[in-house]
Amino acid sequence: MRRRSLLLATVPAGLVTLAGCGDDKSDSSKESASATPSPSPSESGPSQAPAPKIVDGPLPAITAGVKFDEKPTVAKGTVEPSAQLAVKTVIPGGGQTVAENDYIQANYLGQIWATAKVFDNSYDRGTPLVIQLAQGSIIDGWRYALTGKKAGSRVQMAVPPTWGYGTQGNAQAGIKGTDTLVFVVDIQATFNAKSSAKGTDVTQDDAALPKVGTNTDGKAPSIEVPKADAPKKLVANYVIEGDGAEVGAEDAVLVQYKGVQWSNGEEFDSTYSRQALTSFSLQQVVKGWSQGLTGKKVGSRVLIVIPPDLGYGDNPPQGSGIEKGATLVFSVDILAKM
Template identity: 70%
Template sequence: MRRRSLLLAVPAGLITLAGCGDEDSDKGKSSSSSSPSASAAPSAKIVDGPVPDITKGTKFGEKPTVAKGPGKPSSDLAVKTLIEGKGGKVAKGDYLQADYLGQIWDTAKVFDNSYDRGAPAIFPIGVGQVIPGWDQALVGKKIGSRVELAIPPELGYGKQGNPKAGIKGDSTLVFVVDVVDTFNAKSSAKGKTVSQDNIDLPKVGTNTDGKAPSIEIPKGKKAPKGLVSEYVLEGDGEEVKATDTVLVQYKGVLWENGKEFDSSYKRQELTQFGLQQVVKGWAQGLTGKKVGSRVLISIPPKLGYGDKPQPGSPIKKDSTMVFSVDILAKM
């Protein structure tokens, strides 16, 4: 049985395309009940068309304008790579970071797009967290690619459609997808190294090979009474807000003995959570820090689990927790 992260107060919801049309659909709210699962969908035959023309915004990263579908759509999954990227390939189980626009084949009605929100969406790909047409079409595509999809109903939202987004049970969906990046269990922060000169604070390793960094507790030093949050690697991404959901790698040890008690590296899976879902020390320690950074956080008991640590864990009510956190992306 997989051990649940000690970090999370409640599980963070995985985004799904089932929430398309809702402005908050890609901000950590799960709507998986209205989305066909990958396991329930047939394996698609993939063809290269037909797909509608893009009339404006033809460059990678530009919001596209897409024409109506040309006549009758294929009953198969149509996938056309418009721009071939030069990055690594998207793998099953990766967190895919992508900009996209979705519209209905025969009306060209746009029901959702990430471009207007000003940030790409991030979600697991190939594992049933998004509509099957996405899972089956995007695995294997290269980072930096622009891909156009025409998805038949059975690989989209099925016979029930998605009424909230104006999608009927017989609607063929058209998507233009810009593959921005991917993240997986081997991902690390890639920021600039920041000097760790304070001899009273733990030292965190600066390796960026996807392996867990070392955390060295200073010998003979008392734990700080207040919260400590310092860059180890400083990224150049957006600053994290208190209301954001983030995708991270992390490792936690106890100040008193340096013993590791939790680690996403050990589980070999990334962790996502809203800053309102975690202990106060995490929320306060990550707010204002930049995406792409590795951060040292030392959390006193009052900002951790207080007098109510999780039963059976090595964390006691007087334990100071020390974390290395790689902020990979904002969700």
């Protein structure tokens, strides 16, 4: 499993009605994609600190890697850092504006102000961070500094302990409770409850399978279940084919989804209805999801038809409204790989 980020405070909720049910990982519903053990510091819970004042500086110079999405080199701080949150848009982007509680996809580097010691960076891992800018999900410095910025921007910030890891610091990462932290963040994309797949529509010409709507306006797509017997084997077909990286069997993903039962077409779960995206590891959901999404491309919408033996069988989650032995039909938009 790849190393995870330093920046996690708590873990965003996973796919509650799917995770761990119907296979041998019954306890993993309490976890989510980002729960992979990290050698990096994390907060124990939401900060109670008041909102900081955003100031222009001081900020140490970026001396190399000055282009967007290049690994930067940042000088050591040579003066006393501000007691407030110093933020600078180094490269302005022209993409969607980031709002609080959005998910962002970003590359970043973090180092200690006084020593320039780099304690974490995503560039060397080769995988950008995907995380929610929500209280309790990420350190407050990021939440305040990046809200209102645009995708495509490079943002530099200096985060005092109050809005970082607090007076306890994190010994494992070499961060003391008095350390101001410097971050350079390249915001690649932002996602919210209206995000959809982006790609090419794929012909749906099998009359024996459900037909899924191809709207990309952030509204829930329609799912038309045919008056036919449900398939006995897993179906996982593109509805919209994206051009992103393929999802691996051990990856975590950020998704929009809608689920209905084959027998009656009734919706039993949907991120659209909750108006909240969800993230999870493919190792922590029912087998139909993990098998159906493995190998699919980021940016795609996928029809997944899950027979009972790869779903919940005769043990559906209590209160879910799912019938025993139900075949389940999902539309899943793969927004990002985490």
